Amino acid sequence: MIAGRMMDRPLLIIDILKHAADxxxxxxxxxxxxxxxxHRYGYADAFKRTAQLAHALKGLGIxxxxxxxxxAWNTYRHFELYYGVSGIGAVCHTINPRLFEDQLxxxxxxxxxxxxxxxxxxxxxxxxxxxRFPGLTAYIVMAARENMPETSLPNVLCYEELLDGQPETYDxxxxxxxxxxxxxxxxxxxxxxxxxxxxxxxxxxxALGLLAPGVLPYGTGTAVLPxxxxxxxxAWGQPYVAPIAGTKLVMPGPKLxxxxxxxxxxxxGVTLTLGVPTIWMGLLTHLRETGKRFSTLKHLVSxxxxxxxxxxxxxxxxxxxxxAQGWGMTETSPVCAAxxxxxxxxxxxGDARHELKLRERRFFGVELRLVDEDGNLLPHDGETQGELxxxxxxxxxxxxxxxxxxxxxxxxxxxxxxxxxxxITDAGLLQITDRTKDLIKSGGEWxxxxxxxxxxxxxxxxAEAAAIAMPHPRWQERPMLIxxxxxxxxxxxxxxxxxxxxxxxxxxxPDDFAFVDELPHTATGKVSKLRLRERxxxxxxxxx
Numbered sequence: 112m113i114a115g116r117m118m119d120r121p122l123l124i125i126d127i128l129k130h131a132a133d134x135x136x137x138x139x140x141x142x143x144x145x146x147x148x149x150h151r152y153g154y155a156d157a158f159k160r161t162a163q164l165a166h167a168l169k170g171l172g173i174x175x176x177x178x179x180x181x182x183a184w185n186t187y188r189h190f191e192l193y194y195g196v197s198g199i200g201a202v203c204h205t206i207n208p209r210l211f212e213d214q215l216x217x218x219x220x221x222x223x224x225x226x227x228x229x230x231x232x233x234x235x236x237x238x239x240x241x242x243r244f245p246g247l248t249a250y251i252v253m254a255a256r257e258n259m260p261e262t263s264l265p266n267v268l269c270y271e272e273l274l275d276g277q278p279e280t281y282d283x284x285x286x287x288x289x290x291x292x293x294x295x296x297x298x299x300x301x302x303x304x305x306x307x308x309x310x311x312x313x314x315x316x317x318a319l320g321l322l323a324p325g326v327l328p329y330g331t332g333t334a335v336l337p338x339x340x341x342x343x344x345x346a347w348g349q350p351y352v353a354p355i356a357g358t359k360l361v362m363p364g365p366k367l368x369x370x371x372x373x374x375x376x377x378x379x380g381v382t383l384t385l386g387v388p389t390i391w392m393g394l395l396t397h398l399r400e401t402g403k404r405f406s407t408l409k410h411l412v413s414x415x416x417x418x419x420x421x422x423x424x425x426x427x428x429x430x431x432x433x434x435a436q437g438w439g440m441t442e443t444s445p446v447c448a449a450x451x452x453x454x455x456x457x458x459x460x461g462d463a464r465h466e467l468k469l470r471e472r473r474f475f476g477v478e479l480r481l482v483d484e485d486g487n488l489l490p491h492d493g494e495t496q497g498e499l500x501x502x503x504x505x506x507x508x509x510x511x512x513x514x515x516x517x518x519x520x521x522x523x524x525x526x527x528x529x530x531x532x533x534x535i536t537d538a539g540l541l542q543i544t545d546r547t548k549d550l551i552k553s554g555g556e557w558x559x560x561x562x563x564x565x566x567x568x569x570x571x572x573x574a575e576a577a578a579i580a581m582p583h584p585r586w587q588e589r590p591m592l593i594x595x596x597x598x599x600x601x602x603x604x605x606x607x608x609x610x611x612x613x614x615x616x617x618x619x620x621p622d623d624f625a626f627v628d629e630l631p632h633t634a635t636g637k638v639s640k641l642r643l644r645e646r647x648x649x650x651x652x653x654x655x
Contacts, residue, residue: 121288122315125198131354132158138357141379142186143364145230146258150187154354163277164195171226171249175200180224182206182233185341185362188253188270192228193350197292198283204294205342208233211616216243218296218304228253231260238263288312295344297441306511307442317444317505318351320474326449328410329356334379336361338386344445347385369397380407387415387555388422392585395425405430412437415555416587423465438471438541442527444505448473448541470540477503479535493536496544500526551580551590558590558619566614567592570607572600577630577638581652589652592621595630622652
């Protein structure tokens with residue numbers, strides 16, 4: 112081998128913000144804060160405050176490799192944590208506040224988090240669980256002193272007081288680019304949640320993949336609004352992409368209703384926005400009810416769940432917004448494919464054009480393949496369905512501290528099993544067609560049918576239960592629970608609902624219940640969800 116004569120410089124996350132501070136110092140980060148007012152500053156200002164945060168973190172005793180947890184919305188303070196934590200070599204562990212308490216307890220303790228940063232309106236959630244996190248040494252509320260809530264949490268600190276008086280420069284260490292930088296857990300759809308541990312290298316490469324021409328429109332003169340939360344898979348990479356490109360970054364805070372999102376898009380000149388279909392349904396409803404239109408928005412990206420064709424048509428035909436669908440997972444950083452623009456699209460019009468947008472084109476750096484039940488490779492002909500597997504520099508090679516889950520997820524030749532069923536065309540266009548596990552995806556969030564069934568069967572009058580996904584006009588899917596009572600027992604819908612209230616998060620509550628004498632079973636004794644779906648295919652969920 113003849114070695115190239117190129118410098119070997121590490122790909123580090125803090126260098127993204129350093130670049131933005133130098134090349135795009137006055138490009139804004141705009142946030143709707145938890146307190147209410149709009150906050151704005153430039154990338155150069157953000158870099159200075161991130162340096163102050165780094166000093167504060169070291170003052171708290173945070174060292175390289177330590178996990179720093181966040182339970183927070185999309186705001187400038189959360190942005191600072193993205194860079195400050197990873198910049199000193201620690202791991203930014205973002206946590207979804209919508210998870211069930213037992214999952215939150217498991218995640219914080221499994222990750223062995225040292226400290227946790229909390230938005231002020233999420234403090235009550237953590238207060239209820241404070242005694243269940245023995246490893247935490249401090250709770251930092253992300254607010255100024257005048258906005259600090261009354262709290263029973265121990266060792267509480269104020270974010271702004273931590274930063275106050277700290278130096279605005281920091282001697283950032285030159286880390287190994289393969290060092291861990293961030294962590295995000297799956298929602299625990301089967302068994303305990305599983306941790307995806309990202310590296311500096313994987314994160315920077317993922318951001319560069321998103322910036323490839325023809326993927327999504329970034330650059331100076333543009334503004335991106337990530338409605339996808341920063342607690343969920345690094346907000347699909349937007350806090351890293353925007354500073355590289357010199358794109359204005361607009362943060363929605365906790366207000367994600369249609370009216371609030373519309374106001375922010377219009378007032379800040381947003382050109383691109385990203386989120387799950389449920390959000391876009393709410394925004395479309397707001398537009399139709401008010402007669403309002405967009406003056407700057409040109410592109411909308413939907414991911415996290417399959418986007419309804421009617422939603423694509425609504426935005427494109429009624430408002431002239433280009434809609435693209437993306438695909439990825441927590442384990443893939445997350446984006447692996449997005450949009451279907453290309454020569455195939457240029458030849459189509461009307462419904463055929465909209466239908467093609469249900470597919471996504473894979474990014475450079477990501478490889479996809481389909482296999483059958485025996486692991487044999489399947490053709491990419493757009494028709495043959497198979498289990499989707501992937502590999503690439505921003506895809507996990509296993510789970511954090513979980514050998515069993517790693518063994519189940521990885522193939523012998525190093526590919527990741529996604530659990531999705533898909534087709535791929537000869538032009539590399541991907542379409543997810545099903546899921547290998549009986550999960551229910553509601554509003555972009557997973558609901559475990561197994562966990563729901565187990566909680567239902569803890570009712571003394573229930574002998575067996577099965578949860579299946581039913582189509583829903585707003586949430587894409589909602590759970591329906593089919594119950595077999597114990598002999599001689601007659602539980603009602605209200606009985607089961609009341610039983611579940613204290614055992615599941617509210618949005619897992621089934622929209623409907625059915626009571627049957629027996630469930631269909633396969634030859635191996637498992638409940639046949641296929642036959643249940645066929646039996647209830649014409650069932651219509653009640654309007655709530």
